[in-house]
Amino acid sequence: MANRKEDDFFAGIEQVDVWAAGNKSRLPLFYRDARACIAVFPAGLPALKRLLPDPRFTPAQVLPGIGAVALACFEYRDTDVGPYNEFALGILLNNPHIVPLPGYNILRQLAQFNFYPYIFRLPVTTEAALRWGIDYSGFPKFLASIEFSDTGDWLGCELKEREELICRLKVRKIAAPMHRLIKFFIRLYQFRQPQSTEFKMNARALGISLNPFDAELVIGSMHPVARELSRVMLMKKPLMCFFVPSAQLILYGPENLSFPLVNYLFQQGMRIPLDRIREEPEKKDRKALKEKKKEHKERKA
Structure with missing residues (x-):
């Protein structure tokens, strides 16, 4: 039964072949085995707004004047682009479908397990993960060293670039009795326009803590992202932290198709000639007309 439940998470989702930097991958992207730890910290609202590239992105507020930054570490063991690690730095935004009251909007997101983060930095550990993320959705990725460590009751993750510490996050391995579907409606900025994509997590084991002593953070002093x-x-x-020792995930493609992105997808990414795009509807129309004529003849007979 357990295997069937895991298979059902990916069932019915059609993937298409895509290319990035000459390498073939698939979208939506499947993450078949992963673990993660996430911590949410209070942040100054004016400073958060300076990191947002568009006024349509509005930070959610924990209290008036106080927003939230999420640090999320992912260890992907089995994906369509191979194993890699990732460290997401995000700003929690308001859910646009909920009244943007301080405290209320964030609590509703937590209650629904539907979150709206704007990702402002997304270091990864492999070239394959770097290229498709930048080319297709505009993720702000860069290559870095991301190392996980298991030390007793703690899961740690250290983020460095060229041996320079950006930050080090540790989350306590709290009890993880829950099995939940979590949706991240990620906001990005691509071609100087808002972009979005859905990142869906099947948290096969999940623990949530409001204890500020269940996570520890060290921030470097010299790296630009650390200073940021x-x-x-x-x-x-932290305001809260999540421990996810076992998960599966699906990353869907970009939702907003701007002209530059369409050009890239068809001419470079999916390698579909534009002539073929015109031919497909014409073929369907001819087939439908042929079937109608056949039905008309059968009725006369």
Whole structure:
């Protein structure tokens, strides 16, 4: 029964072949085995707004004037682009379908397990993960060292670029009795326009803690991203943290098809000539007309 439940998470989702930097992959992207730890920290609202590229992105507020930054570490063991690690730095935005009251909007997102983060940095560990993320959805990715460590009751993740520490996050391995479907409606910025994509998680084991001592954060002093974090954070004790020792995920493609993206997808990414795009509807119309004529003849007979 367990295997069937796992298979059902991916059932009915059609993937298409895509190319990035000469390498073939598939979208939506399947992550068949992963683990993660996430911590949410209080941040100053004016500093968060300076990181947002468009006024249509509005930070959710924990309290008036206080927003939230999420640090999310993922260890992907089996994916369509091979194994890799990722460290997401995001700003929690308001759910546009919920009244943007301080505290209320974030609590509703938590209650529904539907989150709206804007990703402003997304370091990864492999070239394959880097290229498709940038080319197709505009993820702000860069190559970095992301190392996980298991030390007793803690799961740690250290983020460095060229041996320079950006940050080090540790989350306690709290009890993870829940099995939940979590949706991240990710906001991005591509071709100087808002972009979005859905990242769906089948958390096969999930623990949530509101204890500020269940996560520890160290921020580097010299790296630009470390300084960026230091400027926005109000404290290094989390508002909440998530421990996900076992998960599957699906990353869907970009939802907003701008002209530059359409050009890339058809001429470079999917390698579908534009003539073929015109031919397909014509073929369907001819087939439908042929079937109608056949039905008309059969009725006369």
